Amino acid sequence: xxxxxxxxxxxxxxxxxxxxxxxxxxxxxxxxxxxxxxxxxxxxxxxxxxxxxxxxxxxxxxxxxxxxxxxxxxxxxxxxxxxxxxxxxxxxxxxxxxxxxxxxxxxxxxxxxxxxxxxxxxxxxxxxxxxxxxxxxxxxxxxxxxxxxxxxxxxxxxxxxxxxxxxxxxxxxxxxxxxxxxxxxxxxxxxxxxxxxxxxxxxxxx
Amino acid sequence: xxxxxxxxxxxxxxxxxxxxxxxxxxxxxxxxxxxxxxxxxxxxxxxxxxxxxxxxxxxxxxxxxxxxxxxxxxxxxxxxxxxxxxxxxxxxxxxxxxxxxxxxxxxxxxxxxxxxxxxxxxxxxxxxxxxxxxxxxxxxxxxxxxxxxxxxxxxxxxxxxxxxxxxxxxxxxxxxxxxxxxxxxxxxxxxxxxxxxxxxxxxxxx
Numbered sequence: 451x452x453x454x455x456x457x458x459x460x461x462x463x464x465x466x467x468x469x470x471x472x473x474x475x476x477x478x479x480x481x482x483x484x485x486x487x488x489x490x491x492x493x494x495x496x497x498x499x500x501x502x503x504x505x506x507x508x509x510x511x512x513x514x515x516x517x518x519x520x521x522x523x524x525x526x527x528x529x530x531x532x533x534x535x536x537x538x539x540x541x542x543x544x545x546x547x548x549x550x551x552x553x554x555x556x557x558x559x560x561x562x563x564x565x566x567x568x569x570x571x572x573x574x575x576x577x578x579x580x581x582x583x584x585x586x587x588x589x590x591x592x593x594x595x596x597x598x599x600x601x602x603x604x605x606x607x608x609x610x611x612x613x614x615x616x617x618x619x620x621x622x623x624x625x626x627x628x629x630x631x632x633x634x635x636x637x638x639x640x641x642x643x644x645x646x647x648x649x650x651x652x653x654x655x656x
Numbered sequence: 657x658x659x660x661x662x663x664x665x666x667x668x669x670x671x672x673x674x675x676x677x678x679x680x681x682x683x684x685x686x687x688x689x690x691x692x693x694x695x696x697x698x699x700x701x702x703x704x705x706x707x708x709x710x711x712x713x714x715x716x717x718x719x720x721x722x723x724x725x726x727x728x729x730x731x732x733x734x735x736x737x738x739x740x741x742x743x744x745x746x747x748x749x750x751x752x753x754x755x756x757x758x759x760x761x762x763x764x765x766x767x768x769x770x771x772x773x774x775x776x777x778x779x780x781x782x783x784x785x786x787x788x789x790x791x792x793x794x795x796x797x798x799x800x801x802x803x804x805x806x807x808x809x810x811x812x813x814x815x816x817x818x819x820x821x822x823x824x825x826x827x828x829x830x831x832x833x834x835x836x837x838x839x840x841x842x843x844x845x846x847x848x849x850x851x852x853x854x855x856x857x858x859x860x861x862x
Contacts, residue, residue, distance in 0.1 A: 476843055484850035512817050512847050545783075545814040574814065577751075577781040608751040608780065611721050637682055641718050644690035 479505045495524035511540040522554045530554035595626045613642040701730035717746035721753050728760050736760040801831045819848040
């Protein structure tokens with residue numbers, strides 16, 4: 451009986467130690483993230499990255515996403531892209547990670563890659579508002595009005611009373627010579643923002 | 657020849673007058689919107705609605721969506737619902753109008769109608785973040801965890817490191833009896849909000 455008690459006691463201690471040890475990485479990561487949030491709040495972005503180094507795991511979606519963001523805020527764009535890529539490799543359907551990676555890529559002026567990531571978002575979420583609007587804007591800035599309209603028309607159908615959408619739609623139509631259609635969009639944009647003067651010349655407003 | 661010149665002049669004058677009237681209407685409508693924004697900013701919602709009253713019969717999407725929003729702010733939920741419905745008739749795919757409409761329906765506690773609208777939104781954009789999350793939340797609050805699951809799964813796939821998402825996913829899994837999966841979600845939630853206490857009992861009991 452005494453031997454049995456001893457064995458039960460040993461098993462109990464073993465289970466307790468195992469549970470304690472298995473909980474440690476969770477607690478350590480949580481504590482590290484807590485510190486990192488505090489550092490970020492104080493705009494100490496490098497410190498916020500350093501806070502996570504001791505618990506960093508290359509396969510962790512959460513840590514790669516977090517360090518991707520912090521590296522971007524710290525102005526380390528190449529590192530940021532690398533961390534975001536690891537997060538995306540872990541969770542290929544993550545829209546939040548793809549919407550994150552486009553910021554450092556934009557800062558690095560790698561616009562073709564920015565386009566690729568927005569297109570990959572659209573494959574997951576065909577009507578994603580941010581991806582459609584920004585693709586339209588990039589193509590507009592490249593004077594590729596056909597592609598700009600392809601994405602913008604999806605955006606404008608879902609958000610017909612949005613200033614940015616109507617303004618851009620107006621300029622796309624205007625650029626391809628469809629002036630009457632452009633005016634309709636400009637006039638809608640003016641209903642959202644009556645103080646805007648950027649269409650005055652085109653609309654003949656004095 | 658004299659008759660022809662006279663006719664052309666009349667047509668010309670008529671066209672000019674039409675254009676002038678059209679432009680005049682635009683200006684009046686724009687000024688009404690402008691004034692309504694000022695009144696809205698000052699929280700004078702009834703006044704903001706009055707500003708647009710002369711245009712209530714101008715059946716446009718923009719007028720109805722604006723009147724709907726202002727009526728909602730003015731707590732006139734039935735009026736808001738009427739205007740949102742009209743706006744949706746003009747632009748059936750408008751997600752901005754449908755999102756506005758669901759807030760109104762929720763205020764009227766017409767939850768079945770809210771569900772219907774969210775499902776229509778998902779028919780347009782199946783991965784729409786707000787619609788998926790809110791549908792999951794409504795079903796969770798009805799203790800219909802099986803119905804909540806597909807919506808939160810879609811949301812969590814696209815936004816894996818979002819506190820609200822992983823928190824709700826955890827509670828849905830927990831209530832379906834998938835405790836290990838629930839705990840994994842709660843741990844993710846704790847990475848986003850390390851001071852959160854509401855999982856303590858469950859995580860300690862593990």
